[in-house]
Amino acid sequence: MTAARRPNRGPKAAAHNRAALIAAARDAFAASGYDTSLTDVARAAGVGQGSLYRHFPDRLSLALAVFEDSIGELEALAAKPGTTLDEVLALVTEQAIASTTFVRLVTMPPQPDPRIIELRERVQRLLEGGLAEAQRAGRVRAEVTTHDLLLAIGMLALLLAELPDQTERTEAAERIWQMLRHGIET
The missing domain is CATH 1.10.10 (Arc Repressor Mutant, subunit A)
Structure with missing residues (x-):
C-alpha cells in the first residue's frame, strides 16, 4: 500500500x-x-x-529507531518491582511474534555494529535481574546465563520468521517455550 x-x-x-x-x-x-x-x-x-x-543514513539506523520503542517497553517492564523473568520473556515473545526482525537484530546481529552491541547489552541487562531472581527462588538452574536466554530467544525468532501466519507463530512460540523451560527450570 x-x-x-x-x-x-x-x-x-x-x-x-x-x-x-x-x-x-x-x-x-x-x-x-x-x-x-x-x-x-x-x-x-x-x-x-x-x-x-x-x-536515517542507513537501514540499521532506521531499524534501531523502529525498535527503540520495543526495547523501552521491555526496560519499563523489567524496572517494575516484582517483575518476573517469565513476564519479561513473555513480552519478548510477543514482540517476536509481531516482528521477528527486532529479536533477530538483538540476538543475531547482521554485522558487529556498536549500535547493535549496545542494544544487545540493554536486553542482557534487563534479563539479568529477572534471571538472578528466578535462580535465587530456585525456579531456574544456576548454570543458566543471560547468553543462554538470548540464544533461546534467537532460536525462537529464527523459527517464527519462517511462519507467515501470526496464529501459527503464537502457537509455535508457546510450544517452544514449553520445551525450553524443561532445559532451564529446576
Missing part, C-alpha cells in the same frame, strides 16, 4: 516525516523482515528517498 506524496513543507515537516517513516518501517519489518525495501518504506510513509536518508 502506498501513500500519496505530500507537497514539500520543508523543515516544518521533519518531525512528522520521521514519525511516518518509523511507522512505515515498523509495518514493513514486521511483514517482510530486515531486508525490506527502503523504497517501499519511503513510499508508504509518503516521503521521498531523500527524506528517508536525511533522517
Whole structure:
C-alpha cells in the first residue's frame, strides 16, 4: 500500500516525516523482515528517498529507531518491582511474534555494529535481574546465563520468521517455550 506524496513543507515537516517513516518501517519489518525495501518504506510513509536518508543514513539506523520503542517497553517492564523473568520473556515473545526482525537484530546481529552491541547489552541487562531472581527462588538452574536466554530467544525468532501466519507463530512460540523451560527450570 502506498501513500500519496505530500507537497514539500520543508523543515516544518521533519518531525512528522520521521514519525511516518518509523511507522512505515515498523509495518514493513514486521511483514517482510530486515531486508525490506527502503523504497517501499519511503513510499508508504509518503516521503521521498531523500527524506528517508536525511533522517536515517542507513537501514540499521532506521531499524534501531523502529525498535527503540520495543526495547523501552521491555526496560519499563523489567524496572517494575516484582517483575518476573517469565513476564519479561513473555513480552519478548510477543514482540517476536509481531516482528521477528527486532529479536533477530538483538540476538543475531547482521554485522558487529556498536549500535547493535549496545542494544544487545540493554536486553542482557534487563534479563539479568529477572534471571538472578528466578535462580535465587530456585525456579531456574544456576548454570543458566543471560547468553543462554538470548540464544533461546534467537532460536525462537529464527523459527517464527519462517511462519507467515501470526496464529501459527503464537502457537509455535508457546510450544517452544514449553520445551525450553524443561532445559532451564529446576
